[in-house]
Amino acid sequence: MSHDHTPDHETPNPFATGIAGRCPRCGEGLLFTGFLKTASKCESCGLDLEFADSGDGPAIFIMFIVGFVVITLALLVNVVFNPPMWVHLLLWIPTTIILSLALLRPFKGIMIALQYRNDAREGQQTDDHA
Numbered sequence: 751m752s753h754d755h756t757p758d759h760e761t762p763n764p765f766a767t768g769i770a771g772r773c774p775r776c777g778e779g780l781l782f783t784g785f786l787k788t789a790s791k792c793e794s795c796g797l798d799l800e801f802a803d804s805g806d807g808p809a810i811f812i813m814f815i816v817g818f819v820v821i822t823l824a825l826l827v828n829v830v831f832n833p834p835m836w837v838h839l840l841l842w843i844p845t846t847i848i849l850s851l852a853l854l855r856p857f858k859g860i861m862i863a864l865q866y867r868n869d870a871r872e873g874q875q876t877d878d879h880a
């Protein structure tokens with residue numbers, strides 16, 4: 751195997767693990783036990799995931815993004831096809847719901863992974879000083 755094996759085995763990419771819904775430390779254990787319920791700890795490496803209570807912040811952020819995307823699409827469709835109002839409702843209500851649900855979990859996973867990485871880095875720094 752002539753693959754370049756970069757020695758950054760410290761933490762997996764937070765975006766990759768977040769989108770995949772995997773543990774931010776080992777990249778193996780599952781981050782979620784329910785659709786958005788985070789596991790209490792990683793079943794693979796034992797990382798305590800209790801810190802990962804990001805509340806409703808991601809949900810509100812997703813609403814803004816999805817709202818912006820859907821309104822932009824709706825305006826485009828309106829200009830190009832000029833459909834009646836019920837077509838808009840039929841198109842955009844399901845689109846909004848599906849997009850929100852599709853984005854919420856990976857986004858929350860990324861938030862948790864970034865949070866874990868920041869915490870880990872701060873922990874290392876204080877350990878060095880001690």
Ligand SMILES: [Zn+2]
Binds near residue numbers: 775776778792795796
């Ligand atoms: Zn783990």
